[in-house]
Amino acid sequence: MSYAKLDAHCRALGALEHALSILGTDEATNMAPGGGEERAEAMATLSGMYHRQATDGHVRDWIETAKTEVLEPQQKIALGELERSYINMTCLPSDFVERKMRTSMRSEQLWRSARPNGDWQAFAPALEGVVSMMREEAAMRAEVLGLAPYDALMEQFDPGNRTAQITPVFTELKAFLVDFLPAALAAQEERLAKRPLKALSGDYPVERQKALGIEMMKAVGFDMNHGSLSISDHPFCGGVPSDVRMTTRYRTDEFLSALMGILHETGHGLYEQNLPKDWAHWPSGKARGMSIHESQSLFVEKQIGRNPAFWNFALPLVDTHLQENWTMEDLLPHVHLIKRGKIRVDADEVTYPLHVILRYEIEQELLAGTLEVKELPEAWDAKMQASLGISTLDDPKNGPMQDVHWPSGSFGYFPSYTLGALMAAQQWAAIARINPEVERQIAEGDFSQVNEWRRDNIWSKASTASTPDILRQATGEDLNPAYFIAHLQARYGQ
């Protein structure tokens, strides 16, 4: 039976993914400094093995034959998702894939060396190479998938996401934020004038911060039997669903950045831990995509973790672990602090979408050829001025050179961040609608009903439907920016 052959095929790929994932985590957390070269070599070889097996011609035949076999509904969905993944993986000729790997590796290296000095002139030619390559790639993907070029790129990260739905939503959101940001900043200034930001008392030992972090992780539902928390330079959530490896980074003079980072990664981890185990090796059993993943992390970090109700439960824990006896009025101004800035990764939830929408607009123009790389610094600056009132013209390092995405050949990825924020707000609103007690529950440290809804409507769905379909089935409507806008107004409006 061809379906059985595909099951074994997925299991083999799953084992290679498992290995690559743990090797990656191990590299960041446990590898000896001198082990990097051999590790890179081993991982490249295993990735090649994965790609060769995943794109083997037999797979196409097995898929075709399996379609004629008698299958359960879940098996049909699994087969469809495998086919989607197979097509996305095989739609580029292998000589192009190799060329892309070389081009983007070189351009990423150049970016790493040119960025610290903001040397735009040195970096621009490399980016030009990537852009022209991405135009080719988008055209090829578009051809195979029958999609518009930019949609065909987004399809890799979030199946079903289309500019036709996203652009109007982003346009509305941008219009709102451009007006809202100055008002929210003014309101904040007024509050801080009355009551200045409480200074941190100072010394927070790593072990105590870790104990606090783990208590929070467990409280919001993370299963320590299937995961752990360790330290790495760049926090991430890796590993495998049966063993989620979260990492964070601690400063001893400050505790909120590590704690909010832990809550964010816990959101990613909860999604992974609660994917359907029986389908773990099939694409349909894996996390749906980047925007839903980010909706899960932002749900925990922003919808829960910056909600005053949550701090009703969390403040006593901060006191227990860090001997920091803060009131709600001490804490909220810290976790709700907003400010204009040039850097996306440092942005708060009000300004972050403006950084993303700028990139979303620019990368479409770059791909379409209506903007060229040499015009990028001016285009970036103009948009920054219009949306955030900041100029980056004489600071390309913190302008168009700040992100790794473009030099590494990731186009169509940026919108996922803000789509995640919008979907998290929409999911929260859907929960609050059917469960008016949700804030009271969270204030008491009871996350069971929130998580039950998320398990039923998001986690257990894995990749059994497209991104917009999962959102629609979960919340009863299409992507709607009204929830996020209302959320910002309520939290930052006055």
Place this chain on the structure above:
Amino acid sequence: MSYAKLDAHCRALGALEHALSILGTDEATNMAPGGGEERAEAMATLSGMYHRQATDGHVRDWIETAKTEVLEPQQKIALGELERSYINMTCLPSDFVERKMRTSMRSEQLWRSARPNGDWQAFAPALEGVVSMMREEAAMRAEVLGLAPYDALMEQFDPGNRTAQITPVFTELKAFLVDFLPAALAAQEERLAKRPLKALSGDYPVERQKALGIEMMKAVGFDMNHGSLSISDHPFCGGVPSDVRMTTRYRTDEFLSALMGILHETGHGLYEQNLPKDWAHWPSGKARGMSIHESQSLFVEKQIGRNPAFWNFALPLVDTHLQENWTMEDLLPHVHLIKRGKIRVDADEVTYPLHVILRYEIEQELLAGTLEVKELPEAWDAKMQASLGISTLDDPKNGPMQDVHWPSGSFGYFPSYTLGALMAAQQWAAIARINPEVERQIAEGDFSQVNEWRRDNIWSKASTASTPDILRQATGEDLNPAYFIAHLQARYGQ
């Protein structure tokens, strides 16, 4: 060129080995408790992938063709060793390999459940199954390799080792030890009567023991840029040559067991770290086998680590890290303590070979059919009485049920331990012959010349020759028990 194809083939296998090795280490040191099932599944799948690729029919063709190509001497050696490894891996039919895996897995499980209660009757039928299977395996390997059955089994662990050389050596060693042990025990009793064993002062925090261990590791040559030390229930030396993962286990009421364990594993680690890097992915660039590996660990643990000269250097470090201001007369009776016992893994360097030779004799009889499993408890007891003067008849748990080797289907492995001890003594003697300053150097913490000899004569040789050939080339003679016997006489004789 077929040689180039084999190079790529070895590189692919090397990547899978790298993954399996790091996954194994990760499992023991970092895996979440609930991650075991998925990890076992992934590792089994990757092992199957490894075995399928390693034994692929193309490999035989490439080897045959490569033999006709123009190759450098090192390439010829690599090709020969690959062929040896290929033959050893393909000499069993795959249905037998599967049956063996199932049989030994079941018998090992049964052993784990029956052992704690010493339930010999429950365990014996499983062992019978393994023994009859091992008779089949030995016959098949013997047929393909043109070796006697037991030699064919040893060939997997130590290429070139033959009973024709080993049996006379073990016979001589046993005869010596049976006389020597009572005399050595009497001499020890006399010494301890005059000066009783110094009690340990008590509390040794894990962090301090670890710092002491790492200082010792570095001193004897371990490269912390390509390795690390962590904690696991069962100490081991795993990882890969570019990133050797050593582990140990600490007791806080005692420091010598962890420290000597660290020195032992450091010996394994030094061997791995100093294998020739350019050949890392070919079988000829890997560690030669179990007995040479054990000679390297025992060299560091016994020849260096229990040498009074070493403690001249090491005692001040114990004082620095553990505030334990001991004299040589306090310490040596601890590290030279010997006693009769039933358990191999608890044995000292005088009694250990008697445990091994007993198993070496019995497993040959079991394979030859001159002994049956039902006669094993009596046979074991008789040999224990004759060599160590201890009865195990009413304690099968600490008699023939104590080791995992037989239930898991490892026959021909046991001699490696004592061969390692003999070879370590023979290597030490070879060094002392050409470098009369060796003890003075060690007393000063200078291990450079000892390691230079080992690098030139053992480590860099990797698997470019058979086990006996490497020993002969390094020391100028065949395996000779006189060195180990002289070593024991000098250390324990009076």
